Amino acid sequence: MALKNYQINTILREYDNRLFQSKHDLELRRKEVYEKIPALDELDRKIVSGSIRSAKLSLAGDDSLLSTLKEENQKLSEQKKQLLVANGYAADYLEPHYVCPDCKDTGYIGTEKCHCFKQAIVDLLYAQSNVKDIIAHENFSTFSLAYYPDNFVEESTGMTPLANIRRVVQETMNFIRNFDTSYQNLLIYGNTGVGKTFLSNCIAKALLDSAHTVIYLTAFQLFDILEKYKFTNNNNNEYDDIQNQFEHILDCDLLIVDDIGTELSNSFTNSQLYQCINERHLKQKSTVISTNLSFDQLKANYSERIFSRITSNYTLLKIVGNDIRIEKQFM
Numbered sequence: 001m002a003l004k005n006y007q008i009n010t011i012l013r014e015y016d017n018r019l020f021q022s023k024h025d026l027e028l029r030r031k032e033v034y035e036k037i038p039a040l041d042e043l044d045r046k047i048v049s050g051s052i053r054s055a056k057l058s059l060a061g062d063d064s065l066l067s068t069l070k071e072e073n074q075k076l077s078e079q080k081k082q083l084l085v086a087n088g089y090a091a092d093y094l095e096p097h098y099v100c101p102d103c104k105d106t107g108y109i110g111t112e113k114c115h116c117f118k119q120a121i122v123d124l125l126y127a128q129s130n131v132k133d134i135i136a137h138e139n140f141s142t143f144s145l146a147y148y149p150d151n152f153v154e155e156s157t158g159m160t161p162l163a164n165i166r167r168v169v170q171e172t173m174n175f176i177r178n179f180d181t182s183y184q185n186l187l188i189y190g191n192t193g194v195g196k197t198f199l200s201n202c203i204a205k206a207l208l209d210s211a212h213t214v215i216y217l218t219a220f221q222l223f224d225i226l227e228k229y230k231f232t233n234n235n236n237n238e239y240d241d242i243q244n245q246f247e248h249i250l251d252c253d254l255l256i257v258d259d260i261g262t263e264l265s266n267s268f269t270n271s272q273l274y275q276c277i278n279e280r281h282l283k284q285k286s287t288v289i290s291t292n293l294s295f296d297q298l299k300a301n302y303s304e305r306i307f308s309r310i311t312s313n314y315t316l317l318k319i320v321g322n323d324i325r326i327e328k329q330f331m
């Protein structure tokens with residue numbers, strides 16, 4: 001399902017902005033640095049005159065000096081970097097800084113869409129920009145073990161909450177590390193406020209950072225899309241968007257569904273959820289689901305086939321601990 005023109009244009013405009021911004025920033029950095037280190041000007045002049053000589057020689061068919069000139073220019077560029085570092089700047093301070101170095105913020109690698117373009121489509125379709133704000137501060141670098149007590153053994157896991165969360169984080173890290181080579185799904189479950197959503201955010205950030213397409217939906221949002229997909233007919237304005245949304249839910253590298261059990265489920269949503277989980281399973285695309293529900297409640301809320309799909313194809317990660325949201329108020 002192709003995107004509409006205005007959607008493509010929205011994304012391309014964002015790329016234009018990025019390129020403009022990085023050019024502008026580079027210009028500012030250049031100005032600052034050249035004022036501080038006048039010797040850079042002299043090196044630039046030498047580099048330019050070297051390049052002109054090379055061009056003239058090769059036009060004249062004389063290749064004998066080309067490699068020497070090339071070496072000289074490389075040395076001069078190296079000297080520029082050394083000058084920058086000696087003055088307290090990063091060696092690449094005068095290089096453009098791209099949001100996506102893989103495609104240099106063009107959105108394409110050759111004729112193929114870059115992973116960042118694919119993610120931009122997903123972000124646009126699901127209005128996911130809020131997720132980016134959240135994962136900027138909820139990620140592995142800010143994940144705190146301090147909320148998990150170590151002074152009692154929790155019955156269901158046979159471990160202290162701290163020992164348990166260490167194991168869960170380790171499992172999650174393995175999931176991320178092996179994401180491209182082994183197909184795995186996670187069910188993160190436990191009471192309210194023990195850090196399930198935080199952990200899902202950590203996973204989302206890690207996989208977005210390693211160039212994967214990630215769709216993050218609350219159960220409520222997912223069911224809303226599944227329902228619209230079923231009931232919106234093709235003369236409705238939203239039809240194409242919903243088809244697109246549905247397609248990407250089945251196709252994205254990672255689908256995260258937060259908090260299943262909070263939506264109103266019925267036999268219709270049940271079968272839609274099964275279709276979604278099952279299709280992704282057949283395509284060997286990973287899914288992460290989090291829930292407050294216990295196993296018994298999961299079984300009661302969803303059909304037998306959903307329950308058995310999940311228990312047989314998902315790594316079950318139980319998080320235990322006190323309610324972090326309450327705890328934070330006292331820390």
Ligand SMILES: [Zn+2]
Pocket residue numbers: 100101102103104105106107108114115116117
């Ligand atoms: Zn890119």
